[in-house]
Amino acid sequence: MAAETAVAKEMTIEQESNAQSENDFVKYKKLERQLEHVDVMEDYLKMEMRSLEKELLHAQEEVKRIQSVPLVIGQFLKPLITTMLLLDLLQGLTTLCECSLF
Numbered sequence: 001m002a003a004e005t006a007v008a009k010e011m012t013i014e015q016e017s018n019a020q021s022e023n024d025f026v027k028y029k030k031l032e033r034q035l036e037h038v039d040v041m042e043d044y045l046k047m048e049m050r051s052l053e054k055e056l057l058h059a060q061e062e063v064k065r066i067q068s069v070p071l072v073i074g075q076f077l078k079p080l081i082t083t084m085l086l087l088d089l090l091q092g093l094t095t096l097c098e099c100s101l102f
Helices: 002-068
Strands: 074-079 084-089 094-098
Touching: none
Parallel strands: none
Antiparallel strands: 074 084, 084 094
């Protein structure tokens, strides 16, 4: 009986060892999948950062372009054609302006 008990204990230890190695393998595979997911997310975020940097540059250029155009304050006199009109400026000048929203 002692031999059977020793064999049973040995089998139990072997089974526990196999179960532990399977458990470790499952953990390894789970961590490997998580790593792949993080890598994909990292690549996506890098692409998104590049896209946002380009968008920021375009927005900054547009702000500079808008700031470079002087603001004209005056009174509307009359339209000449569909896109051109006369303005009476506060400085006492009358000017011809192109308007896309008229």
